[in-house]
Amino acid sequence: MKGDIVIIGGGITGIALAHELARRGEDVVVLEKRFIGSGSTFRCGTGIRQQFNDEANVQVMKRSVELWKKYSEEYGFPFKQTGYLFLLYSEEEINQFKENISIQNRFGVPTRLITPEEAKEIVPLLDVSEVMAASWNPTDGKADPFHATTAFALHAQEMGAKIYEYTEVKDIIIEKGEIKGVKTNKGIIKTGIVINATNAWAKLINAMAKVPIRIPIEPYKHQAIITQPIKKNTINPMVISFRYKDSYLTQTDHGGIIGGVGYEVGPTYDLSPSYTFLREVTAYLSKIVPAIRELLILRTWAGYYAKTPDSNPAIGRINEIDEYYIAAGFSGHGFMMAPAVAEMLSDLITKGKTSLPIEWYDPYRFERGELRQKALQMG
Amino acid sequence: MRPLDLYEKDASKKVTIYFEGKALEAYEGEKLPVALLANGIYWITTSLQGRKRGAFTFGPLPVIVNGVKNINGRKTLVKDGMRIERQNYGEFQETVEIDESKGVLREVVDVAIIGGGIAGIGATLELQEYLTVALIEERGWLGGLMSLKSTQQEGFEEEPKKVIKELTSQFNDNVNVFKGTIALGVFDEGEYFLVPVVKKDQLIEIMAKRVVLATGAVENILLFENNEFPGVFRLDFALEVINKWGVAPGKRVAVVGRKPERITPELEKCNIEYIVVPNPKRVEGEEKVERLIDTNGNVYEVDAVIVSDYRLPDINPITQAGGKLKFKWGYYVPVLDEQNRIRDGIYVAGSANGIKPHYANYLEGKLVGAYILREFGYEATPAVYREKLEEYEPEPMPMQRIEFKDMNLEDVQICGCDVNLKKVDDVVKKGITDLQIVKRLTHLAMGFCQGRFCLFNGALLVSQRTGIDMAKIDLPVARPPLKNVRVKALAKGE
Numbered sequence: 001m002k003g004d005i006v007i008i009g010g011g012i013t014g015i016a017l018a019h020e021l022a023r024r025g026e027d028v029v030v031l032e033k034r035f036i037g038s039g040s041t042f043r044c045g046t047g048i049r050q051q052f053n054d055e056a057n058v059q060v061m062k063r064s065v066e067l068w069k070k071y072s073e074e075y076g077f078p079f080k081q082t083g084y085l086f087l088l089y090s091e092e093e094i095n096q097f098k099e100n101i102s103i104q105n106r107f108g109v110p111t112r113l114i115t116p117e118e119a120k121e122i123v124p125l126l127d128v129s130e131v132m133a134a135s136w137n138p139t140d141g142k143a144d145p146f147h148a149t150t151a152f153a154l155h156a157q158e159m160g161a162k163i164y165e166y167t168e169v170k171d172i173i174i175e176k177g178e179i180k181g182v183k184t185n186k187g188i189i190k191t192g193i194v195i196n197a198t199n200a201w202a203k204l205i206n207a208m209a210k211v212p213i214r215i216p217i218e219p220y221k222h223q224a225i226i227t228q229p230i231k232k233n234t235i236n237p238m239v240i241s242f243r244y245k246d247s248y249l250t251q252t253d254h255g256g257i258i259g260g261v262g263y264e265v266g267p268t269y270d271l272s273p274s275y276t277f278l279r280e281v282t283a284y285l286s287k288i289v290p291a292i293r294e295l296l297i298l299r300t301w302a303g304y305y306a307k308t309p310d311s312n313p314a315i316g317r318i319n320e321i322d323e324y325y326i327a328a329g330f331s332g333h334g335f336m337m338a339p340a341v342a343e344m345l346s347d348l349i350t351k352g353k354t355s356l357p358i359e360w361y362d363p364y365r366f367e368r369g370e371l372r373q374k375a376l377q378m379g
Numbered sequence: 380m381r382p383l384d385l386y387e388k389d390a391s392k393k394v395t396i397y398f399e400g401k402a403l404e405a406y407e408g409e410k411l412p413v414a415l416l417a418n419g420i421y422w423i424t425t426s427l428q429g430r431k432r433g434a435f436t437f438g439p440l441p442v443i444v445n446g447v448k449n450i451n452g453r454k455t456l457v458k459d460g461m462r463i464e465r466q467n468y469g470e471f472q473e474t475v476e477i478d479e480s481k482g483v484l485r486e487v488v489d490v491a492i493i494g495g496g497i498a499g500i501g502a503t504l505e506l507q508e509y510l511t512v513a514l515i516e517e518r519g520w521l522g523g524l525m526s527l528k529s530t531q532q533e534g535f536e537e538e539p540k541k542v543i544k545e546l547t548s549q550f551n552d553n554v555n556v557f558k559g560t561i562a563l564g565v566f567d568e569g570e571y572f573l574v575p576v577v578k579k580d581q582l583i584e585i586m587a588k589r590v591v592l593a594t595g596a597v598e599n600i601l602l603f604e605n606n607e608f609p610g611v612f613r614l615d616f617a618l619e620v621i622n623k624w625g626v627a628p629g630k631r632v633a634v635v636g637r638k639p640e641r642i643t644p645e646l647e648k649c650n651i652e653y654i655v656v657p658n659p660k661r662v663e664g665e666e667k668v669e670r671l672i673d674t675n676g677n678v679y680e681v682d683a684v685i686v687s688d689y690r691l692p693d694i695n696p697i698t699q700a701g702g703k704l705k706f707k708w709g710y711y712v713p714v715l716d717e718q719n720r721i722r723d724g725i726y727v728a729g730s731a732n733g734i735k736p737h738y739a740n741y742l743e744g745k746l747v748g749a750y751i752l753r754e755f756g757y758e759a760t761p762a763v764y765r766e767k768l769e770e771y772e773p774e775p776m777p778m779q780r781i782e783f784k785d786m787n788l789e790d791v792q793i794c795g796c797d798v799n800l801k802k803v804d805d806v807v808k809k810g811i812t813d814l815q816i817v818k819r820l821t822h823l824a825m826g827f828c829q830g831r832f833c834l835f836n837g838a839l840l841v842s843q844r845t846g847i848d849m850a851k852i853d854l855p856v857a858r859p860p861l862k863n864v865r866v867k868a869l870a871k872g873e
Contacts (some may be wrong), residue, residue, distance in 0.1 A: 232469070283866075283868075290477060291475055292866050293866050296439075300860070
C-alpha cells in the first residue's frame with residue numbers, strides 16, 4: 001500500500017482535509033483506528049460559530065461558514081444557519097462583547113448587540129429577567145457532525161481518497177529526517193507526507209514521529225446531555241451563557257435539547273459520564289430555559305476536548321521532520337473549524353502558503369512562549 | 380362493573396374521571412392507563428410521527444392531566460374529577476412553576492440493592508442481620524415479576540403474593556425500602572459508591588460500600604407489523620393489569636410469541652377467552668387492535684394481543700456500572716467473577732444474570748448477600764446457596780429469525796421512538812454493522828428506553844443480515860440516567 005499523503009485520524013478534521021486534498025487531485029489516504037467520525041466528532045455538540053474574540057479565528061470561521069454552506073448544499077447534509085445567541089448579564093460582559101462584535105463586524109460577520117426583548121423573540125422560552133443584552137449573529141449555525149463527516153468522506157472517496165477504517169497507526173518510519181512510511185496494524189503504508197489529525201490522541205502520534213518541539217495537547221473530559229424530543233423549532237439558535245458556567249444549549253434535528261456546561265475533568269482518557277455533571281448541567285440549563293425543568297433527561301455522555309494552553313489548535317508544518325504536519329488541539333471548537341482548516345492546510349501542503357491567518361495556530365508558539373489570547377471556549 | 384373489570388371493585392373508592400371530555404368510572408388509587416383500559420380505552424397518546432400508542436408495550440406515555448402537558452401517564456394515579464387528554468409526544472409544558480422547596484436527601488448504608496424483585500428481597504434478608512441496606516424498587520410494590528403471578532412457583536410453598544408478603548414482613552430496622560423510586564446509576568466515588576435515586580421528583584443520594592444489581596430482565600419485543608399499536612400487551616403489563624388491578628386486557632385476546640404458557644394459565648383462571656397464534660404478521664384496527672393476521676393470512680378477530688415470549692437480562696444497569704457482557708444462552712449476560720461481581724464492590728443477582736425460576740433468583744440474592752457478609756467479616760455460608768443454585772441452569776433462548784419476507788418493514792417498530800425495522804435494515808444492508816453507527820444513523824437505542832427493548836433486536840438483525848456471530852457484536856453501553864428522570868429532580872439547589 002502507498003499514498004502520497006497519509007492523514008492519521010478519520011474525524012471531521014482528517015476527513016475534511018482528505019476531501020479538500022482529493023479535490024485538488026492529490027493522492028491521499030486516511031487511517032482511522034475505529035470508524036470514521038468515531039472519536040470526538042461522534043460526541044460533539046453540533047455548533048458552528050463565527051463569534052470569536054480575535055481576528056484570526058473570526059476570519060477562519062467566516063471562511064468556514066462559507067464552506068459549510070457550500071458543501072451542505074452540494075452534498076445535501078443539514079447545516080442550518082439558526083444563529084448563536086450569547087446572553088449577557090453585566091456591563092462588564094457587554095463591554096467585552098462590544099469589542100468582540102467590532103472585530104467580527106470588521107471582517108464581515110454581522111453580529112449585533114440586541115436587547116433582552118429581542119432575544120426573547122428569537123427564543124420565546126428564555127428567562128431574560130436577569131439578561132441585560134445579547135450578542136446575536138444569525139449566520140452562525142449548527143450541523144450534525146456525524147452526517148457531515150459521512151458526507152465529506154463519501155465525496156472524498158469519489159474523488160479518489162482512500163479511507164481505511166479499523167486501521168491503527170503503530171509507528172511512523174523516519175530515515176534521516178524524512179518520512180518513509182507509516183506502520184499500521186494492517187501493514188506498512190509508504191508515504192512521504194504525514195498529517196497528524198488525531199486531536200485528543202495527537203501527543204501519541206507526535207511521539208511516534210519524535211516531534212522535537214513541545215506541543216502541549218491534552219485530552220479533557222467534557223460532557224453533554226440530551227432531553228426527550230419536543231416539537232421542532234422550539235430552540236433554534238445555540239444559546240450561550242458564560243454567567244451560568246459557560247453553558248450552551250440548542251435543539252437537535254431530532255427534537256431533543258442538547259447542551260453542556262464548562263465542567264472539565266482531566267487530563268484523562270476516561271469517558272464515563274459523572275453525577276456531578278448531571279447536577280450542574282440540569283441546574284444551569286434550567287436557569288436559561290425554565291421549561292427544561294419539566295423535560296425528561298434521556299442520556300448523558302462524554303467526549304474529549306483536546307486542549308492547548310491558549311485553547312487554540314496547533315496547525316502547521318513541523319520543519320524538523322520532512323514532511324510532517326499537525327492539525328490538532330481544537331479545544332472544543334474543532335468541528336466548526338474543519339472545512340477552513342482543511343483549506344488552510346491544503347494550501348500550505350500544495351502551495352506552501354495560504355491567505356488565511358494560519359500563523360495564529362503556529363505549532364511552535366508554545367516552545368517560543370507566545371501563547372495567543374485565549375479563544376472563546378464553550379462547555 | 381366496567382366492561383373489562385374482572386371483579387367488582389371497592390365501591391367506596393369510586394370516582395369520576397374525564398378522558399377527552401367523556402366521564403368515566405374509576406377507582407381511587409388506580410393507575411390511569413388501567414382505569415382507561417377497564418373502560419375499554421386503549422389509545423392514550425400519539426408518537427412524533429403520528430402513530431397511535433397505548434400504555435402496555437414500549438414507548439413513553441405522555442398525556443395532558445388537568446391542563447398540564449407531558450405528564451407520564453404510567454405513573455399517574457386517578458383522582459376524582461381528573462381531566463385527561465391525549466397529546467403528541469412533542470408537546471411539553473412551556474410555563475413551569477419553580478418549586479425550590481425540596482433539597483437533596485442523603486442516606487448512608489452498607490449495601491444499596493437496586494431492584495426489589497425476589498433476588499433483591501433474598502439479598503436483603505441475607506444482609507439485614509449485620510448490615511444496613513437500601514432496597515430500591517421502581518415499581519410501587521416489591522416482588523418484581525413474581526408478585527404479578529397468581530400460581531404457586533416452584534421452590535416456594537405458597538402463592539406468590541403470600542410468599543412476598545411473608546418474606547418482606549421479615550425485614551428489620553436495618554432495611555430502608557424505597558418504593559416507586561428509580562436509580563439513576565452507580566457512580567464510583569472512590570471511598571464509596573454513589574447511587575442517586577429519585578422518588579416523586581425528590582433526589583436522594585445513597586452512599587453505599589457495596590452495590591447489588593438485582594435489576595432483573597425485560598420482555599423480548601416481537602417484531603410484527605404495528606407491534607406497538609394500542610391493545611398490544613407486553614407480558615409483564617398483561618400480568619399486572621390482570622393480577623394487580625383485576626382488569627382484563629380484552630374480551631378476547633390473542634397470545635403470540637414462543638412462550639404462550641407464560642400467560643395462558645392466568646387467562647384461563649380469569650375466564651378470558653384467548654387464542655394462541657404462533658406466527659403473527661400484523662395487527663390492525665382503528666383506535667385499538669381489532670384483528671390479528673398471521674403469516675398464513677388467517678384473520679383473528681381479537682381486541683388485544685399479548686406477547687408472551689422469552690425474557691432477556693436488562694443489560695443497561697450492568698454496562699453503566701462498568702460491567703462487561705458476554706453472549707451466552709442466546710442472550711447477553713454480565714461477565715462475573717467467582718463471587719458474582721462485575722467489578723470490585725458491585726454484585727449481580729437474579730434474572731439480570733440469566734433467566735431461571737424465581738426460586739433460583741431468590742437463592743442467588745441470598746448468595747451475593749452471603750458473599751458481602753463474608754467480605755465484611757461476618758459468618759456466612761455462600762457455598763450452601765451456590766450448591767443449590769447449581770441445580771438451575773439458566774433457560775436458553777433459541778435464536779430467532781426475523782421474517783423480512785412479506786412484511787411491511789415500515790410498520791414494524793423495533794424501538795418505541797418511531798424507529799421502524801426498515802430504517803434499521805436499510806442501514807445494515809448498506810454494510811454498516813457497528814451498532815454504534817446504526818444507532819447514530821437510525822436513532823435506535825437513543826430514545827426513552829435507552830435500548831433496553833431494542834438493542835437486542837438490532838444485534839439480531841445485524842447478525843442475520845451479515846452472518847456475524849451475536850457473540851462478536853459489540854453492544855453500546857448504557858449512559859446515566861438509567862431511567863428517564865425530569866430535569867427538575869436534579870436541578871434543585873443544595
